Amino acid sequence: MTFNIIKRLIINILNLPLYIVSKIIPKTKDIWVFGSWFGHKYADNSRYLFEFINENKPFIRAVWLTEDKETFNYLRKKGYEVYYTYSIYGYYISSRSTISFVSTDFKDVNRFVPTPIIFYLGHGIPLKKIGYDDSINFSDGRRFTGKLLKLLFPFLRNMNDYDYILASSNVDATTLASAFRKNMADILILGLPRNDVFFMRSNLRSYESDNLKIVYLPTHRKEGSNNFFNFFVDDLKFVDKDLEKLKAKLFIKFHFYHGDSHLSLNSYKQIKPLEVDDIHSVINNFDILITDYSSIYIDFLLTEKPIIFFPFDYEDYIENDRELYHDYNRVTPGPKCKDWSEVIRWIEKFKENPSLFLEERRAIKRLFHRYSDGKNSERVFEYVEHEILHK
Template sequence: MMKLVRLIGSLILLPLYWFSYFVPRNPKLWVFGSWFGKRYSDSSRYVYEYVNKHEKDIRAIWLTRDPNITKHLRSQGYEAYHVSSLKGYWYTCRAGAALFTVNITDINTLGASKLLKFQLWHGIPLKKVVYDDVYHLPEQHGSFIRQKLLKLKKLLLPFKDVYGKWDLVASTSPAVSTIFRSAFRLSEEYIPITGSPRGDIILDSSTSKPSIIQDILTDGEGGITKRIAYFPTHRIHTEELSRFINSLETSGVPEFLEDQQAVLYIKLHYYNLEQHNHAIRPKRIVLLQEHEVPDINYLLPWIDILITDYSSVFYDYLLLKRPIIFTPYDLSEYLTHDRELYGNYEQLTPGPKCGTWEEVLTELTKLFSGQDIFFQQRKAMLEQYHTYSDTQNSKRVTQKLRSLLK
């Protein structure tokens, strides 16, 4: 019944989509959105702020579903509207370009009939994404009739096609372009190597220290010599992740952190925050909340050692040329139930592989004593996956858009 109601609602809204096709576009008006319109973060945010600061002739508008984000941006002197508001729709109709982090629902889908769509994406994929992700792509599942109905729905209701057809997808290197050609079904000419705007934040020496870093363990409480971060990727089933994190307390890691005057920050993917049952107590192990660090790219420059599993965060962290430890404790299960990868995990990950926190402790001990045997492998991967290691990626994205909107 609910599906029928949604279908009727979509048919009622369809004229608004076709109306947007006839609205004149303004090449100097760009709209931005991120993470289904729910967050103010990631590459579209960085380009939005760059344009506001450096490209004064461009009218940059942020679209969101969160009124708190709208209020915050307006207080900063930026222009922002609710995605589904009349202005959100109208300015999407008028925009010459839109910049995304995830998919078309980052902005107002009804007004997006013929604007130039620039997909900035949210990282270099280790896991298969979009059309390569056979586990989650609806067209890959169900009966023959269901698959045909889904294709018919996309044809009749193009604003419901969340992946859509991108005009441009930003890449960081030829190796990444090869992945994106397959994932987005685009030819190379539509995948410019601009670098990821994430890199601008990670490498910018003026990036301010997040308040959570400043507030925890001040000098009066012993100080901090090293900051370690554990950033796992999201999962469908989180039981093993919870057990892995909860095993920290008896692993010897808390004592090691105390001896070394180090701290371990844990930040779960925001998809899994409410599903995790944690019992973290040691003061030098800090479970970060979403409101404390809504965007980890501002945190990465302050991290000395990264621990992760299948998250693409390690590709971004390569820019900093610092050690990475991998924890594929549930690799077989992950590959079976969550995602396939773009290659062999062992070959794609430039660091030691640990199945327990005791093994992580062994690798941390080596790193603290100066043994970093994966330095050259990380350097090689940095060169392979990042053509640029500067802070000009947002500028290159902007220049590419300008060249197409003349």
């Protein structure tokens, strides 16, 4: 622990001169910098806005920063402009840009030479408490330490230092203003770029087309430090047999924070891992979503397809992991299951009648989504271009 603290301190000291130099380098409003998931994934709202601008706004120089070799090579092959975050080019392009877009944290891009404007696009519509509202995982001591470090190293940023924050509805905007301690004027209700995929025909591709296709997307526990897989792994062999009877395939993808999990699904016939970095690139393929406290279901509401809620550890989660912004039963339009046998029963019911809970899903969709038109990226671009950079 002491070694890591000393290491971070040395890195900050070495980067301080670079930060000072970056402040005097002339900026341009035509270079927009993007990143996501601490530089380790090509995904989320940053990805979809980045691709929209590359495909539709050639007068903007959209640049992706990454620390991940696979992402770097993938984007190079696609013909996009991409640099390693802490390469010479990464520092230079960050110094020249006026604005950057992040989905997770300031560390999505080069944190040592932050752009004058930082736009937080987010990675979901919060159900569980985040930021300053997360009293279980965030303390006043951390806030004080953050302020102190910022005095020593002015390139460091705290959660309330985002210039603009993206929201999908009035309810979402109110939540985000509280979580980041921001004024409502800084929260822009324009819709999330990643949700444009629900209105793109090109997003559809074959996933076991002869079977009912189900995806299970549980949220993380304690940012990945709490392994909850043992709860259900012993039941999967029985689930596998039931799924075969139903002619259904179940795809499982764990949260990014559980990426190091070695849970093997190779022995199952109907249960498979979903091996994609960005769930939104394939989510339209599935007929039913199973989740717990993940806000992915709020996005999935745009499909109006069935959702099964599986909060098997609800009491423990609320007490020891995260509190929620909303009454769970009120905003989750679907059955609540405590074990896999209940989940299987509801898969069978939804297979027979997908319209069960349909009106409830539509009501919650209207609560969390102001826009359902596939034009979120366009709205974000227009606002940034005309209301922020060139007003």
